[in-house]
Amino acid sequence: MIRREFGFSEREDYRSALVLNMIIREDFEDLLRSKIMGREVAVVGAGPSLNALKDVEEDVIVAADGATNYLVSRGIIPDVVVTDLDGIETYPDSIYVVHAHGDNISKMWKLSYMGIVLGTSQVFPFGRLKLYGGFTDGDRAVVMAMTLGAKRITTYAMDLDSDKIGMYSKPFYKNDVPMNYVKRKKLNVAKEILHTLFRKDL
Template identity: 60%
Template sequence: MDLLEEIRGRKVAVVGAGPSLEEVREIDADIVVSADGATNFLVKRGIIPEFVVTDLDGIEVFPKESVYVVLAHGDNVHLLGKVYNMENVIGTCQVMPFGRLNLFGGFTDGDRAVVLAKRFGAREIVLYGMDLESNFIGKFSKPFLRDNVPVSWMKREKLKIAKAIIDMVLK
């Protein structure tokens, strides 16, 4: 899979799992990149993302047509078995890459998706469900959530970092 050729010059939608995701009726883009749990929502709506950026803690459906940009880290080792459900996988890391791993940048699934789109030459990046300043976490962000839940202090800090990265990338 040549990410550069797929994304370069195209309008890319990055879809996050924020509370506003349920309001999305259609996506106006050439390429859809979903962030982890947002994939579950999109597939239910009949939208198959071209790319899924995931650390595996939110995704429960695995369209065979999608390319999965997977981040493995110490907190998700127990979830790595999900990779066997994926046909096209690109391994990523957040430190010095080795072997077949790639370092594209980013911190959360959502901002890593934005960084990926920018890195590979998207003409335009539009955001859906990326509610980084909301007081709630969207119910699609984790499979065990049945409703939107209040943002914890730790999650708020992570979302601040994600917002800073996205603001810098889209500047």
């Protein structure tokens, strides 16, 4: 359904998942769970408000893709990085949760800079791959933290209604850039997922 809406190819999603599963040699899910279970977790997105981020007080910091570059520039090493590989250009000593999709096979070389890596896919998970749910890196980070037993999740720079894409979203952005049609659709899906997760009457 979402795949059709965005024109993503299932075949390419499988191809990417196969490549990622081949690269990953060890299952680090227990390690990731031990970091998150029972802890207060901050999920940091790459919205325009990231530049105004104050100190993050939570026990565990999870960076969504491009937000990693900003955090590292401030000397903050995220405990976990959730990425589809097109935002990060710095590789701190974090646990990486790398998402395979049909448009990022050519970015898999970035795994050579990462130590501890878990893989996720958007096809039926096989081998060492996981499927926690969610869509964009930010909402996938929230879903993952929830699934792995976080006590509380606080989001930062998740500016899902903004008319700007944050400058840290892609390494080649020099400033915040005007929202485009596809990114708006992606952030709308993220909004939908987070609203459903945090609905009070669940």
